[in-house]
Amino acid sequence: MTKIVTFPSPGGGASPAKARPPALATFRKVDKIFKNQVMALSGLDLEIRTGEFLSLLGPSGCGKSTVLRLLTGLAEPSRGEIVWSCERPQFGFVFQEPTLMPWSDVFTNVWLPLRLAGVSKEKARPQIEEALTQVGLSAFAKAYPRQLSGGMKMRVSIARALVTRPQVLLMDEPFAALDEITRLKLNDDLAELQSSLNATVVFVTHSVFESVYLADRIVVMAARPGRAFAEISVEAPPIRSEGFRMTAAYAETCRRTSAALHESMGETPASELSQ
Incomplete structure (x- = not known):
């Protein structure tokens, strides 16, 4: 079983306890093996909570997009199960390309x-x-x-x-192909929009900075076969704004998230190399 590490919130002190949202869907030891025998996921344990903004962060080929397909029912687990707390909800899907x-x-x-x-x-x-x-x-x-x-x-x-x-909005690297200025603006817009949506968001990205800015919780996935490596709670204002990017809490959470991402790929974080 993969151990999921939960990092403490930045700032040194204990943060107020938050009520944990109920689980909407739970992956239990899910494997996904494609017809070409490529194992995309291995023993994935993952909880998706009602109303949260969950970011799936990891390198290419770690199964992030496969998780989205399994959620929608476009693919089925090879082993393990996905347990819903209700009937499978209505989904909205945003792809990397607009496909208009x-x-x-x-x-x-x-x-x-x-x-x-x-x-x-x-x-x-x-x-x-x-x-x-x-x-x-x-x-x-x-x-x-x-x-x-x-x-x-x-x-x-x-x-x-x-x-x-939709009750669940799935976003598969929607801003990856955009220039940095446009991407930051759309991050701001999405953060503001999320506060008014009555929906759960699962957001796939390669960007540490984007995941920390947008998410309530980040799950860092290890490279193929994909599995949950670390779980990071993001302490931030209910509505994100440009000012959050300037805070010590944001910088520290980015540092911890980046370290977890490097470790998930078997690399030594740059912060440790400089010591």
Whole structure:
């Protein structure tokens, strides 16, 4: 069984005890072996808690995206089980690429999941308008993808995931292909949006800084076969802002998270090499 290490909160003192949210889904010793005999996950123990922002952090090939596919039912465990506290919920999915239909305007792109569910455009209009408002694109409903920046296209993709009002939002490295300035802005927007969403978020990333800024809890995954290596709770204000990035708590949590990531890959953290 993989040992999960929980780091204490930064700052030296004990932080106030928080009520632990109930488990929504629990992975119990889950293995995933693909048809080509590649073992993506081995003995994964992982709890996803209701209403939290959970970040899965790890190197390429550690099974982060496989976890998302198992959650949605697009793949099944080879061994082990995933236990839900309720029926499998409604999911929204945001991919690394926006995957917008270039021949359709923003409004129609956001309508897509509801259209596939048999909902007419007029009946879906209130939900589409709400989703566009949530991502700050109400004024661009009639624009086409070619008229949008990379960050705006990603906002459309997020709106499309939100339009069904999902209980669980799965995000697979959605900002990885964006420039740093755009990425930081979308991190800010997502942090603000999360505070108003009644949803659980599972966010896959390679970025230590992004995971610490956004998440309530980070699970660092070891390289293939993927497994949970460390669990880090992030002590932060309920609503994140640019100021949080400037705090000692943020810097210390980034340091601890980076150390855990290096250790998960069998590397010595840079902070130890300099000593």
